[in-house]
Amino acid sequence: MDRHPLPIHPEGTDGWSRRSFLLGVAALAGCRPPREKILPYARQPPEVQPGRPLFYATSMAIEGNAIGLLVESHEGRPTKIEGNPEHPASLGATGLQHQAAILDLYDPARARLFRRAAGPAGWGAFVERFGPTAQLGAGEGLHVVLEPTASPLLASLIERIRARLPAARFHFHAPLATGAVEEGSRRAFGQVLATQRRYDRARVVLAIDADFLASGPNHVREARDFAAARRVRDAAAPMNRLYVVESELTCTGAVADHRLRARPSDVPRIFAGIAAAILGRPSGLEGRARRFAEAVATDLLRHPGAGVVVVGDRQPAAAHALAHVLDERLGNRNATVFQTAPTILEAGGPSHGLASLRDALTRGEVRTLLLLEVDPAYDAELGEAIAMVPETVCLALHETETARACGWFIPALHWLEGWGDGRSHDGTLTLQQPLIRPLYGGRSPAAVLAVLAGEADPDPHRLLRALHGIADERAWERLLRTGFVPGTAFPPLPVAVRADAAQAALASLAREAAPAAIELCLAPDRRLRDGRFGRNDWLLELPDPITRIAWENPALLSPATARRLGVESGDPLEVRAGDRVVRAPAFVVQGTADDTVVLHLGWGHHHRGEGQVGVNAWPLRAAAGQPVEVRAAPGQRIPLASAQPHIEMHGRPILLHATVDAFRADPALAVHHDEPRPSLYPDAWRPSGVQWGMAIDLGVCTGCATCVIACQAENNVPVVGKVGVRKGREMHWLRIDRYLLGESEDDVRLLPQPMLCQHCEKAPCEYVCPVNATVHSADGLNEMVYNRCIGTRFCSNNCPYKVRRFNWLEYNEPIAATQAMQKNPDVTVRARGVMEKCTYCVQRIRAAQIDARLAGRALRDGDVQTACQAACPTGAIVFGPVSDPESAVSRLHRDGRSYGVLQHQLGTEPRTRYLVHLRNPNPELEA
């Protein structure tokens, strides 16, 4: 029988039961460095020092867009993902999914059995069938489906396969991609180009159905840039202005200065109206939309070369073309917007999308089908067609729906287990080095493609080195340490839009869609995206940043539409498109367009503990264009797993907000919210020595919830499941509260407020604990002593912020050995019956203090970054010593916008302080 070259995990069935396997993993946990030589970032110890984590540079690609990462590794096991501060797509931050990806590595439900038909097989059998000695002819009937990629390694392999098997066909499948972006570029420029946007240089941003702050292809970097132009440090500083037109309330729309909600069919028409107004033509709009369009047009025209128009993927090609036209007309090109060569291989080409594969399948021309890390049976209804193909190969991390339809199954490597490369959105060449030897064996797509390319030794590591031509060991090591090749970003191309582009686009957009009674808006889920993260416990349990609902994807409706349909939140709803029917509970979200039902894609996977989670809305997408029908379904109201049932602020001064003009008029506008209450007690204790504190700028927080997952990964925060969330027992130490502001449905702002332990100077939790289990440290932290806690929960009752979390049940047992490997060894895994909460990442503080002492120097500002702070794309969270008047956090605490939540009401003197949210409304739209 064929054996994996690694001695530890034989593939196939040689009697390795799940139990013996887990025992093996348990025995080996912590001592599995990768076989190939990988090198730590920035530090080169003679060998691994127990207790000291090492950071390795690597990268993760989502839909072909790579981001540079640093992965923390404890004695050979990766535990936490951070952004690579030097990488242009990260700048130290990450997105939500990057933070959560570490959990997928250790997912006990990962596929581990290499099989052919019903029986076991081995890699050798696959190599024999497709490798250099196999007789494949010219590759007739051979089709390969894989994700769009920017990887030079994959590109070179594909090229070699095409040379070996000229008749083989490649299909790049990203279920969310519509091709409209590329087609729009082709219409505007005559070629497919990538667009780079520099939001830090933009004063006015118009987002058309684009959640660019939380889910765009380059959103981590773009959110940082956007925040740079939005952050107001003093009264003289300028502030950008954000206009959003969208159907569903998104993270971007929720913090917009002005937002116009519109049905999906109206969005292109409104955009055409805005464009027409900019181009000096009649907008053709009425009422509110017209006022909006004219104000936006005037504002953009007033800021030539300092605007950005960004259009979402779901918009038609004409809208994208029009955005390019506007960029040119407004002088933004080469100021805030650049066109570069596309990073994605064959972007916009016929190999993208599944149309040609569908045709081939229908004609029965497909004899061999390789599906590499794609799941078209789930997201494109191709399951039956795939099952008809004589020979099918599926490479996947899990036994997906596609895997079930396939003859061959190869367990995939997690990206933390394999070698590879990629390009970030701006073209920067980025390396992917493994952090751990494959836990379950498995292969990467590169290895599979290498076999097809006729490679006798399909070893991605060797191929990668050969491809990049780095023979010199030290140069290679240097590259691995940096994780990317600086200066490889694609240069801006001197392009101009075609003369007829504007006219064609406007004409195309102005064609009114026949108004349907109700429209369907299928959106990528903010956590699971297209479904690739649909088995990740952390993301499933993360409350949606807008709806605050976890573990399911309800159908979102505006209040008026819900009334019209006669449903309330939780009532079952039936959404029918053509002959496809999906049943989901309704949920009312203020700010959703009327006569629109929003469903999030990416749900409906089978979860090992929870059964099917959410509903799969992809079939509705397959029925696009067919008449949509929505009605209340029979059945009882379902209690939704909501983490925040109340979004009204009830006039309480919790999330303070003001217009930027009010701030300029009174730069100390938060001060009176911060006056201490008179007290009979003398201030007995004056802190001395280093004191810690945090500042959160509500002005730049987008509420994307990346910090929540970062905190969960860093602090071993357990998952409680759907029932647990429903009961109000979620364990997140840091949560993103949302408060509803705005006068009407058309003026909805749903502002985020990260809420975590405030580390009060006068902490209400401390004096009520009967056993001294929560105490104040000398450096001002409110500490939890787990060992001493008996679980009276009095502290939580008395906490006005309700940030304390209680281990109601044993949430960490039973645990798979692999899951245990993810746990941060520097943080206690809490047992049942004790209280826990944010510690300001005390383990990081102490590590930095020890380092400073060993180095014989004082602790500097910036030595300690909390997990939430490090992950935050916009840099909204700042942590540091408040005892140092020059530290960043001290400066923010002194800011006139800084206030402590409920400080004036309760006198808790929180160490976590917030900066008032600022909004920059357009006076023309305010009247």
Next chain:
Amino acid sequence: MSAPRSAASSRAMEEPPVLLARPSDDELTRRLLRPIWVGGPVWRILFLVTGLGSATMLLFVLYTVVAGIGVWGNDIPVGWAYGITNFVWWIGIGHAGTFISAILLLLEQPWRTSINRFAEAMTLFAVMLAGMFPVLHLGRPWFAYWIFPYPATMDVWPQFRSALPWDAAAIATYFTVSFLFWYVGLIPDLATARDCAPTPAKRRLYGLFALGWRGSSTHWSHYRLAYGLLAALATPLVISVHSIVSADFATAQLPGWHSTIFPPYFVAGAIYSGFAMVITLMVPIRRIFRLHEVITTRHLDAVAKMTMATGLIVAYAYVVEYFLAWYGGDPFEHYVFYAERLAGPYAWAVWTVFAINFAVPNLLWVRRIRRSALALFFLSILINVAMWLERFFLIVTSLQRDFLPSSWGLFRPSYIDGAILTGTLFTFAFLFLLFLRFVPFVPIAEVKELRHELEVAEGRAVRG
């Protein structure tokens, strides 16, 4: 007997007598000891039912300890719910016994005599059940002893600013004193039981518990002294225990908890609910054991008056609380009192409590109701329900919606919450039946003394 003329007798004219007829000592002994000698199938069935109920409760308690407190309905923000409600409710019920025994003894109220024994027993059992909850509701109940200031080797002490160590001390003290008081009072009657025991085994058993009581005048003199001292000790405890229980809430800063009115309000509420429970128990006992001569209409009337007085204090406290919530101007408190409690998810409980606790004490102005056993029994059940609901809404509504609306939640009890509450009722009944069956539940010696005193008074009246 001729018409009474003395002051004592003229009082007896206005109020029903505390003892009907004048049975001889022998007859009293025989009648009051009869239940502990004569069993029967009804007893066995009652023991079986309540015993099974208690065993079931123990199973649920065990399950809670083994599986974790998560099997209850508590959540964040509602960290306390049924557990602490049950605790406060039972400890409140446990107030009447000592109040009747100690305070009324010191005030020399003759009507306490017939009912003090079972009221004290009720107190003991209620405090036992109450004491279970603060331990059971802990995340790690096996470390409950950390709350006591014991000399730990690592020199860690409880955190004395928290009200919970006060609570532990207060309840432990209260139980100890109540138990001693009850037991000391019981000694002469245990000796009587020993002396009248029908079998040698029973004689030996009761003899053991009678601690060698012979009824000598030295014994009586020591007994009086000890009993009086214990009464003096117990009296402040009646006030302090529930004041301290109220501090569990009043020292917190939650809207609806943080209130200086809590100690007197809680004490009044406790005595109110305790007297209600006395009525609930007294009325059936009186009927089943045909004790109309010993527990007379006078007793009903007096207990009802106490209920009325304390109930009116409770109702007054409601009014004051609402007034201050409005007058104080604190928006959080205002919201909890006027929006959350009156119209929130548990508004039905709040309105039920207000309806009962305003109506029932005022109904007791009517003498006919005060003297009707049936009416009192019915009203006492209402009060018991209302007082449980009162503690429930007080605890839960404040927690459910405190300062940040983002953290607001809703408490939904689990079936285990309900099962344990029901189970405590069974256990209480079981313990109380044990008491009725095996302990002289009307103080024989004191009734004899009362009869003697009454006869002397009447004799004086006749002679005069």
